[in-house]
Amino acid sequence: NAGVTQTPKFRVLKTGQSMTLLCAQDMNHEYMYWYRQDPGMGLRLIHYSVGEGTTAKGEVPDGYNVSRLKKQNFLLGLESAAPSQTSVYFCASRPRQGARNTGELFFGEGSRLTVL
Amino acid sequence: EDKVVQSPLSLVVHEGDTVTLNCSYEVTNFRSLLWYKQEKKAPTFLFMLTSSGIEKKSGRLSSILDKKELFSILNITATQTGDSAVYLCAVEPNNYGQNFVFGPGTRLSVLP
Numbered sequence: 001n002a003g004v005t006q007t008p009k010f011r012v013l014k015t016g017q018s019m020t021l022l023c024a025q026d027m028n029h030e031y032m033y034w035y036r037q038d039p040g041m042g043l044r045l046i047h048y049s050v051g052e053g054t055t056a057k058g059e060v061p062d063g064y065n066v067s068r069l070k071k072q073n074f075l076l077g078l079e080s081a082a083p084s085q086t087s088v089y090f091c092a093s094r095p096r097q098g099a100r101n102t103g104e105l106f107f108g109e110g111s112r113l114t115v116l
Numbered sequence: 117e118d119k120v121v122q123s124p125l126s127l128v129v130h131e132g133d134t135v136t137l138n139c140s141y142e143v144t145n146f147r148s149l150l151w152y153k154q155e156k157k158a159p160t161f162l163f164m165l166t167s168s169g170i171e172k173k174s175g176r177l178s179s180i181l182d183k184k185e186l187f188s189i190l191n192i193t194a195t196q197t198g199d200s201a202v203y204l205c206a207v208e209p210n211n212y213g214q215n216f217v218f219g220p221g222t223r224l225s226v227l228p
Binding site: 004030031033035040041042043044045048050056058059090094096097102103104105106107108109110 | 150164
């Protein structure tokens with residue numbers, strides 16, 4: 001049971017380079033999220049998706065783009081990486097509201113990105 | 117602006133102690149509050165609270181929500197070294213599925 005899988009787990013970039021983080025979930029969840037976690041600041045929402053083909057901005061969207069072409073995948077892109085984007089990135093998914101689930105977020109194991 | 121505050125930010129105790137972690141919030145249209153435990157990697161779910169005054173329990177952990185005073189507490193009794201982690205509080209302020217606002221976390225260290 002894979003749950004939420006993020007790739008890559010580690011990446012080092014130079015300023016100005018681009019990259020894409022992939023999040024895949026096998027639980028048929030409707031909702032998917034990208035967070036970044038920085039020391040002392042908790043998790044901050046970058047973008048989220050309430051269903052296939054839809055995306056929306058979160059608290060800190062600048063410098064990032066996302067796509068949800070397939071229900072199981074949520075991609076986070078950095079077009080021109082900056083040192084301020086050095087962080088640990090977490091993807092999460094959540095099932096549709098219903099009586100059979102707790103409504104919790106299911107997290108991936110994180111992707112550590114360093115921008116030099 | 118929606119905000120979640122946790123206290124203390126850091127706590128060191130000895131095995132067997134009881135600890136209380138605090139989470140207060142200011143959000144619009146409160147829907148739910150979640151507690152997570154984060155060790156080295158992904159946060160793992162502990163509790164979801166939606167109703168005031170109803171305690172959720174799981175073994176040595178328990179949590180309660182006060183919607184009038186806008187806070188929640190997480191209690192851990194008879195702490196063990198395996199309880200060492202960052203404990204995150206998150207509040208869902210709007211419609212289901214749209215957003216969670218996380219607090220900065222409380223780092224708990226349990227010494228043998």
